[in-house]
Amino acid sequence: MSTEFMLIDNVPVEIAGEKNILAVIRKAGIELPTFCYYSELSVYGACRMCVVEDKWGDIHASCSTPPKAGMEIRTNTPRLRKYRKMILELFLSNHCRDCTTCEKNGKCKLQELAQRFGIKQVRFNNTSGEPDLDTSSLCIVRDRSKCILCGDCVRMCDEVQKVGAIDFAHRGSKMRVSPAFDEPIAKTNCVGCGQCAAVCPTGAIVVRDDTARLWHDISDRDAKVVVQIAPAVRVGIGKEFGLAEGENVMGRIVAALRRMGFDEVFDTSTGADLTVLEEAGEFLARLHKGEKLPLFTSCCPAWIQYAENNYPELMPNISTCRSPMQMFASVLKEHYRHSNRRVVVVAVMPCTAKKFEAARDEFREDGIPNVDYVITTQELVKMIRESGIVFSEVEPESVDMPFGAVSGAGVIFGVTGGVTEAVIRRLADDKSVSALRALAFTGVRGLKGVKEASIEYAGREVRIAIVSGLRNADNLIRQIKSGEKHYDFLEIMACPGGCIAGAGQPVTNEEGRKRRSAGLYDSDRMSSIKRSEENPVIMALYSGLLKGKVHNLLHVEYRRKA
Amino acid sequence: MKAAIDFGEMDAILTKYGHKANNIIPILQDTQAKYRYLPREAFSYLSEKLGISTAKIYSVATFYENFSLEPKGKYVIKVCDGTACHVRKSIPILERLRKELALSETKVTTDDLLFTVETVSCLGACGLAPVLTVNDKVYPAMTPDKTSELLAKLKEAN
């Protein structure tokens, strides 16, 4: 087939199966502005920022116009510039414009485009309303007065997560994004994944900020503040400080946290190593007995909530393992049980749903949560900035003893397929390095939303599925229920791509997700301990602190909320 | 106060429309015809049966003005306040109704769920102004006194 071309601003550009002109234009290196377009969501075509002109002077929304061979498109004419400015002014005319005090300051698309298109004044009357906050959720905060009705959150929540907690309500000038009956978001089936906040172009949905309270505890002399850092954080933060996207900067994070005043710094991968051993053991037991299969993973709290809401009958199939964060937190609280200071456990997570997980009743002892604070990678960025630390110049340091060692298996937990690969390593009969390497090619790696793999174990075939995105998970569960599919083990993560693309991470794109994933696999490749059971810290825990307490400290039975 | 819904009736409606989510509008219309409004319980029931979120159904229900999320009275009285009716004194009619039924602009339905009083703009019967309708039956050339008589008759019928 001959190659097809179209002209974009007089430059011929190849059409290679793109669904819309916008994608072709961006491929040609032109950063066309958009509010309502995300390649992974359906096309909505409402904001009209992406307009282009054809050779007859007709205006089209490029996001919803398919490319055709021979098309001649202009992206930057006086008319288009005028048009875009007017749209921006219209948006700004009912917007509060209090950028300095907005959570999204510096990361807001509306702000960025207003600056890019040189909006110096708004010709329309300001009709913006008072802040209209919904602070009911532990994970996200909504301010409806900042909403530009692009619908990105609505489509994300429905199309990718199949939760549908929010939608457009009312019409005309009263239109707004809202849960059913205008209820607070915490009263809905929202699972706290935060993906709506990740796509919201403005400050209308943001990640909840818990740093103010935390600063307070850090400076309290009577408090011993210990912190654990999740695997995905180390590859998600560097770019914010001018380092390469996906670069593993764990050592710098450790150093920065110490300077900020944290007393002890640990790695959640230690918790992940515990999870691997516990989950592999549980899986083997179920496999031998042939009961409660397939086994679903339990690391992702958004998935747990989704299952509780939609498939309560599947709860017995979900692993009883606490998530790595919670396992490690109970170990830490146990370890410091006799400390003469109040022990505060902080978790730095790529995830907004972890804030909810930490607050669950199941993870409290005498009312006090095992994890006192969950702060997201985004919040950590803010704390580092606030403390004035020049991150790119910090000398890397290593985590504290006695939990100073982690395995590569624990580190790859942060990417979709990582949990599975770590568990398979534990199960594999052949533990040679080459055999481990071969595992990487069984289909468990890669950022696809649904992956399937199968391995031989004790003479039988073990069928595995790895899913990210709750709609993908839901589809698979339906297929399992209808008997169309059979699996023994399912890894489920709510966020597409896994925790590296969690909503608590700085927002990234497809390319960024690839780099973060590569960053984690690189660290695994470089680590001398590959498998969780080889981690001396873990072995010491089993023969010491965990003796007789494995069930109490590392497992959980979720009690469904009324 | 809100009547719980009858799942059997809801199922009948769903069957009539083939359990199809894209029939949500007629499904809501039939539901409203049954209950004179859209009860909350209907949202969760329909959401489960049709596989669409309650937020989406709420979105449809709030988009069209004909749907009501509040229970309505047995008699829904709509007083026209279009230009023609307004000029020919529709407001005193409305005021009389509200006074006799102890209703207001914000409280539109009586506690015994007998009457709902609303305004509409132009019913398309300007020649008969001022006009009001009771459950879509048109009453032309109304006056406050004639309205009181009508109310009395309706009350008596119950």
Ligand code: SF4
């Ligand atoms: S946090 Fe997740 S589930 Fe909740 S509204 Fe946002 S996208 Fe939907």
Ligand code: SF4
């Ligand atoms: S809340 Fe944000 S993402 Fe959702 S419609 Fe409003 S501006 Fe768009």
Ligand code: SF4
């Ligand atoms: S996939 Fe990871 S980041 Fe996303 S909700 Fe689940 S645990 Fe959190």
Ligand code: FES
């Ligand atoms: S991006 Fe094309 S209309 Fe919004």
Ligand code: FES
């Ligand atoms: S104004 Fe009342 S019917 Fe037209």
